[in-house]
Amino acid sequence: MNLECSTRTRSFRGGPVTGSDEAAEAVRTGQAWSEFCRALEKAGDVVLSDNTPNTAFDRAEGFRYLTRLTREMLYSCVDNADPDQPRLHELDLVKIGADNPDNVYLSANIRGDREYRITGERGTISYFSIGSKANRYAKDGTMASTGELSDADLVPEPDGSIEIIASATRQGRNWLPLAPDSTGLVVRQTYLDRTTETPGKWQIQRIGEPDRAEPLDPTFLLGALRRAALAVHGTAATFAGWTDMFAERPNELVDFGQEMFQRAGGDPEICYLHGYWQLEPGQAWVIDTDVPPCPYWNFQLDNWWMESLDQRRRITVNKHTARLDADGRLRIVVADRDPGVGNWIDTCGHDRGTALLRWLGAEQHPIPTCRVVPLDSLDDLHDEEDR
Template sequence: MDDVLTGQVWTDFCQALERAGKVVLRETAPATPLDRAEGFRYLTRLVREMLYSTVENADPDFPRLRALDLVKIGADNPDNVYLSATIRGDRTYRITGRRGTIAYFSIGSKANRYAKDGTMASTGELSNNQLAANSDGTITIIASATPHEGNWLPLAPDSTGIVIRQSYLDRSTEVPGEWHIERISEGPEVPGPLDPAFLAKALQRAALAVHGTAATFAHWTELFMSHPNELPDFGQEMFQRAGGDPEIFYLHGYWTLQPGEAWVIETEVPDCPYWNFQLDNWWMESLDHTHRITVNKRTAVVDAGRVTIVVADKDPGWGNWIDTAGHTSGTALLRWLGATHHPIPHCKVVRS
């Protein structure tokens, strides 16, 4: 392929990444040194993840479940262990493993279109209460386009990936499961040599995915900015189209605070197996997990079925404190998982 021989494929890749950098410099994004540095670090994380999924782990005949390594996309959950694998909708796969003791498990097949239109449609889902274990305690899941007995994960013609979410309530005591994936439909026994045409397309897809992902969630933040210091229901369809868990009701928001101010969030807590609140930066990355930036059903102090969350740069000594970790603005998310009732919080800004 001429573009590979001449090096044009690499030049095009680098130039596409340069264009992606303009997302960080958009007028609506905060121009503080911290926020801008996090924006460019966000792009480096996206580059690493997209290359890892489009070049190194892109063969749907030889899939491998891989963990995200400090890659934070679209309000990643600090309580989650994420695993993903590249697949094709016309193949059949077997996923095997043990459930572990972690509080919540779900697996979904996805059609990743971030590079095209900013969506990641769900094409099949399985969760905790739908899984049946084998006699030895292991779990076997078949992912295919045609129905299968037992634990069946549907695939669609345009399915491109499988995503496993495992959510902690208590990291100090719970153990996540261990999972493996293999293709069981007909196909090659060993991978072939690198195809130059594949590499050219993979680099193009990676660059488009970096730009598309960054732009998608920047647009989301700009939407959230229309209701500062609130957690309204912006409608669930947009979040589901971007790869959200169908069992989760998402309440996203944008926050901005002056020195000495606190954002107070008060809400009823519905009966559900899991919920959490987290604080994110402008790029919708969860803040540094070494700070107190999240609470969930197990770690929050709840009083008579209600919870008060206080976002501030210092602990005010009341409520469930969430540390802004050096930021003065950003995004946030409250998740209700598996609830039949979805309370909308009352929010206000007070002097701390």
């Protein structure tokens, strides 16, 4: 996801800029850095909250989460913040808000009063979408959509390449609307089958961009460090609040209201069914549901911080990888070992966390039936399937 890190005041281009005396002095004396470090320390309060798990394991993951957020926000707010020379950046080192293990996410900082050309090749990956966002995670935990374009809308050039124009006024065959408060772009490329599909390759350029970058402005650096720290704290607090809400209905997958998830940057084509799970040793979380006709769906297991679990293990299942029952229903079994029934999802050493079922492009959005059972009781079902 893109965070609100592009400068929203005057550009730091166009002639040598020394910045205000106060900013220059804060940078020269190290006050700016000390302020940044103190703000990061304050973000640790999210991990240490009374509402979070107090085990060493869960809090270790929480502090690792903060390091991942810090790395991403520093890059987005300091090195890749310039809306005049944006770069599409793959979010491969950070996990935010139930990141989809099937997705390749790209992000860039932009401004709503600029115009941009995004060019590339569609590739063979199952799904593509691009959205312009007004990101306010650091302020109020929202990232509202200001324009959306999906692969169903794309019109390729004769050679198969694609050009998208992002602007406030309609332009070109593929137009992505921008609003005055647009701050970023988010690209989602979604696999059904990682073994055969290839994601597209995309570039972005501001239309009429300046020829060269100017020297670093201390005023910009001071503001960028402040925005990065606020983004770390705001993002962590936002999704910790979501987990608290999900925990009020444990071991269910619930439609908590799609508007909230869209305000936080969700894809309008997706229905999100979030949940909170908690298991005792020897228990399994069994999820049964009908599967609506749709081009893509998936289920994933996340930790308490809404990070997808280790993707080298069986922590997700989708339309391509799932095994359905004879009547076409889906059964998912979340447990610490494979019972040989349904579609096993590995808890990866966790005893609690969050989960998400996505229906993309579906007209119906079934709510699954969920129950917690003794894991050993599923062995009988396995024996029945074998007979």
